[in-house]
Amino acid sequence: MMQCAFYLTPDGKLLDQLSKEQIGGFLATGEGLLWVDMEDLTSEDADLLSNTFCFHPLAVADCISKNIHPPKIDDFEDYLFLIVHGINYHIESEIVETTELACFLGKNYVVTSHDVPMRSVSSILDRIRKDERLMRRGADFLAHDIIDALVDNFMPAIEEMDEKNDQLEAEALHEPKRETLMSIMQLKRSILALTRVMLPQREIVNGLSRGEYALINERARIYYRNIYDHLVRVEMLTLGLRDMAESVLSTYLSSVSNHMNEVMKMLTLIATIFIPLTFVAGIYGMNFANMPELEWRYGYFVILIVMAVIGISLAAYFRRRRWL
Amino acid sequence: MMQCAFYLTPDGKLLDQLSKEQIGGFLATGEGLLWVDMEDLTSEDADLLSNTFCFHPLAVADCISKNIHPPKIDDFEDYLFLIVHGINYHIESEIVETTELACFLGKNYVVTSHDVPMRSVSSILDRIRKDERLMRRGADFLAHDIIDALVDNFMPAIEEMDEKNDQLEAEALHEPKRETLMSIMQLKRSILALTRVMLPQREIVNGLSRGEYALINERARIYYRNIYDHLVRVEMLTLGLRDMAESVLSTYLSSVSNHMNEVMKMLTLIATIFIPLTFVAGIYGMNFANMPELEWRYGYFVILIVMAVIGISLAAYFRRRRWL
């Protein structure tokens, strides 16, 4: 479904909601700047891409397919075809989802396509509606603005994951439960998936900033380089997060084993103190005819005191050896 | 055994089931397009490869040998010799098998050879029998179609492994058994083997798409690049699977140790509560002549109450410390 179709005429007037025919017309002039954004492609949209814009069938197929596509850039001379990924972190389920943005960048047009609504795209749309000057700097700058907004959305997700990490660390330390482990694993997996999408993404933006593509104006390159720097920062933060998650996992495991050790020490305390005492009681429970102590007047009390001494000595010994 | 031998004449007629002599004749013309597919090579087939097609003896030896060959590409100027791998995942035994396809790609012919039946090859065969236009675009496109079908078969196998992974995670969580561990290990190994075959495969297709080989027409390259993109996607999914399997293994280990901890806690509960009580009973089982409590009228009942108090206090203490 076409979300928007802007056209900035060469004399700086912004036209909105163009029809398919108008798009074809403006394209043919090679002047002004056209931006078409599509969400959840219909067959009509695909037809626009294939026949009006005459994009390569494989690129159009990538837009239509609901599969995950790793970030990539294809140079079709007249236009570049980019797939870049945004990020969506669902804090309650600890799942990081990446959302794809397919982008055709031509001399005087930008065509974007995505399966789900994207905050970064709609924010740029809104800003253009308010102030068409954003489109005056040309197609390469417009594409830059869109990708920049996409990359900026990484930061809040990473901050949320960082918070989640802290929360899991506290949980691991004080109340390690099965669910804590599951959450840590999930988070670790999310971070790994994120790391994996970052690398190709960074390389694409690096290529754009290094002047490998003629469609990117020299003046625009330093701005792409700026996105590249953001991605390097995101990558560094992600690696820090990964260390953090690794450390939370260690904390969890050590917490659980610590807990178990305390339980075992309690068993040891009770058992090692009372087993000898029970043995002593067992001795004087024997029925031998001739057991002199049994006849002593204070035999019972003496034995009680002996038992108390044994018990206290053992407990003291354990304490001294710091076992309890 | 020759499975099929198609010849598309320059005027677009499709001939099937060619004899060895016909193949030689068509080859000599350098026109039209010939596809010969062989399964489980006989010595007669080898003779065809060596003498009619005049392929290099080392390439023919690779076709005949039943050994595993890593994916590779050899450029013999007049033709390319490729080995690419497909995938066969047996869900019940958790084993990933790769199946080899050897492919000779010449100017006007494609010769494929494999040891076992391959779904991808036979699907292309069937499609050509119905519609010979598939062969009109030339040898490079035909080879592309075959490899593309091969790569498309990766996705269902990966999905099945993903499902198996989920199933093993549930099993590891709720009923960790010896067999679960064996299955996780097997799956991990399969994923690693798959990862290892992906890398050279990707590089081969990358070479084909970058124009390193003159036999691949420029128009065809973007289609090979599309296969490359698929392989990158498969690789990313495989890496995700590997993380997943790693995480299932952790779940299993933590499940087993969790189970053991519960058992140990039960031992501790019973032992630490009853050992002191047994000691108390032991005391009053002693046979001292002078034990005043024994003569008290309600001594027995008092002691029973004392024991109950001790037992309940200990249980309460344990519960408060969250040990049980």
Place this chain on the structure above:
Amino acid sequence: MMQCAFYLTPDGKLLDQLSKEQIGGFLATGEGLLWVDMEDLTSEDADLLSNTFCFHPLAVADCISKNIHPPKIDDFEDYLFLIVHGINYHIESEIVETTELACFLGKNYVVTSHDVPMRSVSSILDRIRKDERLMRRGADFLAHDIIDALVDNFMPAIEEMDEKNDQLEAEALHEPKRETLMSIMQLKRSILALTRVMLPQREIVNGLSRGEYALINERARIYYRNIYDHLVRVEMLTLGLRDMAESVLSTYLSSVSNHMNEVMKMLTLIATIFIPLTFVAGIYGMNFANMPELEWRYGYFVILIVMAVIGISLAAYFRRRRWL
């Protein structure tokens, strides 16, 4: 806030505390050497950067933003824009913080900007105030001096971390507590973060020393190469620290498990010695009418001796098997 603004006139006089207008004037001459240092940028400072120095808006934005920026170097032809990191190790909290220094290096000026006070910058400031000859060798040498001071501050931090490591090892060995583990983890994370900032930093300095930038005079390059060597040394020490921390972690874990093993052995000693003895006592506590031993004159004493023999034999057996 501008911290200082030095100007060394071509005839070797040092002017301090320049006004914004003076800075503009001196800049225009292209002679002498100007150093402006800013801490915690105000909007007025940003204005100076943008309008007087005419730096690129993206570079100025990097200076203003409080975000972490990985080390980088941007070549704007007329000037270089560098971000390098210093280090701040808080021994009590075991946290390594890196502090950023943004530096513009032009033909006859150096502009530095940082968010927090930096010891390395202020030490150079002080030295210049005492002896203006430090500025005579040109902008590239001045930038070198600042970066060199920054890098020299790494060594004390690494030494402190090394000491902390030793202290944690002793703690892990003799008194492994929960907090010890937390500290080890924190230290490991700090070292990893440090490793990660070192690599890009080293590469930047390597680029400066290899003559990739025309603004660095050939004579100055060997001095940058010297900083590079320092960074290689710091990296090697950091990797040694990482091994060390890994080994302290192993020591901690083995210490905890060792401690637990001792506790369990004590349980085993007590239980395996007294359980059989208690059984023997239990036998002679049975009330059978016909138990000949009970009537023997020295039956009780014989049994006591038998018990002692059993107990001592078991203890001796354990000792011989080195279980205790």
Place this chain on the structure above:
Amino acid sequence: MMQCAFYLTPDGKLLDQLSKEQIGGFLATGEGLLWVDMEDLTSEDADLLSNTFCFHPLAVADCISKNIHPPKIDDFEDYLFLIVHGINYHIESEIVETTELACFLGKNYVVTSHDVPMRSVSSILDRIRKDERLMRRGADFLAHDIIDALVDNFMPAIEEMDEKNDQLEAEALHEPKRETLMSIMQLKRSILALTRVMLPQREIVNGLSRGEYALINERARIYYRNIYDHLVRVEMLTLGLRDMAESVLSTYLSSVSNHMNEVMKMLTLIATIFIPLTFVAGIYGMNFANMPELEWRYGYFVILIVMAVIGISLAAYFRRRRWL
């Protein structure tokens, strides 16, 4: 000790057992093909290498020294000096030994030297004695045949290691003993050592097949490329073996811990069932004057039944919780 010295005269006659003088003479002609193989070098052999062949003293020193030399290739313009490794797997001791073959390859001669007898060399010797045509294709092909035979010997060793691995896995699963662990470790180390020797070896053969050395004829290169493919296959199988060994190690560790868990569960079963029962018996063993139950006619039998009920209930509870 010289093992053999073949000379194929330009008119195709094979001379065997040449004297040192003959070797010198044939060498000088620059025609025909000479192969000298030496085992366990004597000083006389060294003299032949240094003075008749005039090889570089460092290369001769490498031949004489009994040290391990990593695979390498040195280009002395007139001849190549290669060190390649074969493999010897002693299944009973699980040790993989690599055996070195030093090889000088000149325009019309091949000189091989090794410390211990090598199956690959002697098999080629025997084949030449039967059929001198093997030497007709020139020195580069002869060297290829020797290296090929060497590489072919890798496969049986890898298959034996694979079998050993399977056997260890069965052992780890059913009878994990100390020796099993030692064997797994030994095997892992052997595989790692093998992996490490493979990489440089592969790179050397890669160099030979890529035409980096003028002495290797273009026609021979594809045959070296074939050896390269074999080495890639061996490497892939070795990596598979490593995963396998890793997995056997996990199986062993899990087997041992599983075994221990069963033992602990038995302890728990017995202790948690009998400790409460013993307590009950202890109560009625107390000697209080007033214990009404003791006087009941069927008190004893009632208590026996109560005990049986408690015991069975506990056992049922454990079974229901799947603890036993």
Place this chain on the structure above:
Amino acid sequence: MMQCAFYLTPDGKLLDQLSKEQIGGFLATGEGLLWVDMEDLTSEDADLLSNTFCFHPLAVADCISKNIHPPKIDDFEDYLFLIVHGINYHIESEIVETTELACFLGKNYVVTSHDVPMRSVSSILDRIRKDERLMRRGADFLAHDIIDALVDNFMPAIEEMDEKNDQLEAEALHEPKRETLMSIMQLKRSILALTRVMLPQREIVNGLSRGEYALINERARIYYRNIYDHLVRVEMLTLGLRDMAESVLSTYLSSVSNHMNEVMKMLTLIATIFIPLTFVAGIYGMNFANMPELEWRYGYFVILIVMAVIGISLAAYFRRRRWL
């Protein structure tokens, strides 16, 4: 302190113990060969380096500083400045120390400087005193001889570490103590430190052998290449050592846990056999008025037999399940 100052005059006479002035004089001629070796630099030596040899102040500073410098090579056109590392393994403390040798290599001089006495340098000194021909081949060969002697000293250290490893393995297997673990860790760390110093060292020698520096004569390069091969061998052995140490660590951990398991099994044996028996004895120790078995004539003996049967059956059961 200057250790020696040799000068080989152009007509082959060896002068020893030169004064500072003589050194300056010989240097100026540009003929003959001068070797100056300094240990533990005094300020006078530094003056010689700075003023007589006119070395770059940064290189001289590296010689003076007692810090660790990673291996490096600096090309100052007229001379090369190298830092290479030797090795010192203290077997009793398991510490590997690397010792630095700074070396200036000019057209007709070699200047070496080190902080501690180095066996490799003094052995070359002694050999020259006996036979001055060692200096006839020029400065590059002399530097080669010194570095070669340095590298040859790696082998005995590695052999000692190998022995230490074997000794630790035996200890880990038969008598795992706290100290064994500490030693293993220390050894592992030493090996890692060694690995880390090897890589840059190898690369430096590789550069020298590849003809990157004009001061190294073509004839000398193959000799540097020989050192490179030695370093590759040392690296391979070091990696083997690392695997070995890893495996010793596993042995230790498994030994400790094995030991603990034996202890736990003994506990289980004793407890599970005697706890039920004690319960039986407890039953007949109850004081019920009506307990028919107590009155039986052979009741006591029957019960003793029953107990023996129970005990033996349990022991047999455990043995059959291979628990003991």
